Amino acid sequence: MPRRYEEIYPSLPLLNSDDLEHTSAASLMSVRYFQAEPDSMPEEVFAEHHVLLNLKDEPHRVQNRRDGEMRDFTFYKNDIIVTPAGMRSGWRWFDKSDVIVVTIDPVKVERFAQTEMGLLLHVQQFRDLPQFSDADLCAAGVMLRDALENDDMSSGVMFEAMSRVLLVKLLQRYGKRRPEEVALTARFTSAHYNRVLAMIRDRLDQSISVDDLAREAGMSPSHFSRVFKETLGSTPMQYVLAYRVEQAIRMMADPARALGDIALTCGFADQAHFSRSFKQVIGQTPRQYRASQSA
Structure with a gap:
């Protein structure tokens, strides 16, 4: 090992x-x-x-x-x-x-x-x-x-x-970048990825579906889901969730910022949804995580 x-x-x-x-x-x-x-x-x-x-x-x-x-x-x-x-x-x-x-x-x-x-x-x-x-x-x-x-x-x-x-x-x-011809075998290139990432960033506080992301990439939802996972190793919605949680962690560094505000800014329906999703990714609730960082 x-x-x-x-x-x-x-x-x-x-x-x-x-x-x-x-x-x-x-x-x-x-x-x-x-x-x-x-x-x-x-x-x-x-x-x-x-x-x-x-x-x-x-x-x-x-x-x-x-x-x-x-x-x-x-x-x-x-x-x-x-x-x-x-x-x-x-x-x-x-x-x-x-x-x-x-x-x-x-x-x-x-x-x-x-x-x-x-x-x-x-x-x-x-x-x-x-x-x-x-x-x-x-x-x-x-x-x-x-x-x-x-x-x-x-x-x-x-x-x-x-x-x-x-x-x-x-x-x-x-940093050695993935050759475009390799990405093209999956038909999901860096250009596709950057369009999708830009959409996730721009609509962080909004609902985002696979259909939305596939449309941005110019693909059918089924094809997009398949090549996205082949290229990045996670489903599109797993990726979106992880990205929302990453941004939430960054915002939580400000101790004065309320968790409810962070939840809405990062696109979670409410604080309970934020707490469940955060724990699914990180293994702790947002309150537990914030407390562990300030201990």
């Missing part, structure tokens, strides 16, 4: 986003900052993508074994290495490191790409990215690190904002 990346760190991080409380970004990614003496990490298969951002000014030697292939190279400042979930990987570094390690849940980042960016990611996502240089992406990582270092009321807000910036930059530039 794949392990979590932090389970085999040879040293403790200087900064760790797991120490932040009540940030929704924590469900998408963890950020850890290391300055570790020369050491190694054994080969393992991990359940998450991990992104290594090199901040060290001086070039230094690093070895990285990926799926049985050894890479022995010089690591330069602003170099980035992405190792996708499911790939066997091991490390050895020969000088003191200065790195940010970002671990990303592959299922949740795929959902983020779909709902926040309108992107359909390839199943292999980051598999073809052994190493590249990107000063802009590393700068976003430094801002994340600084948010962790500032132990004040604003740190969680800054981390929340910059984690999304980093993730959007990473996906826009390097």
Whole structure:
């Protein structure tokens, strides 16, 4: 069974986003900052993508074994290495490191790409990215690190904002998108998806049916339902419900906002309908969830 990346760190991080409380970004990614003496990490298969951002000014030697292939190279400042979930990987570094390690849940980042960016990611996502240089992406990582270092009321807000910036930059530039010809075999393309997503966003506070979505995509309801599930892995109405709940969770971050208002804004018939649907997706009622986040 794949392990979590932090389970085999040879040293403790200087900064760790797991120490932040009540940030929704924590469900998408963890950020850890290391300055570790020369050491190694054994080969393992991990359940998450991990992104290594090199901040060290001086070039230094690093070895990285990926799926049985050894890479022995010089690591330069602003170099980035992405190792996708499911790939066997091991490390050895020969000088003191200065790195940010970002671990990303592959299922949740795929959902983020779909709902926040309108992107359909390839199943292999980051598999073809052994190493590249990107000063802009590393700068976003430094801002994340600084948010962790500032132990004040604003740190969680800054981390929340910059984690999304980093993730959007990473996906826009390097996230492997589903080839259009693959989507076309199911006859449900990225263009179809974006039209459907736009409709769900625009009519969040209204009733939405499969017929409505199929009409927007220019398909019959039965064909639309079939190709939507083939492409996205859920039925159209399951997707709409999950999207409504996601938006409700975002709104619930404001403790002054009433649950009844959130329910209507997100398209639920009333607060009882909101509570039943929320519990179906999250496993808790909205009140229980809000209480758990403020505990």
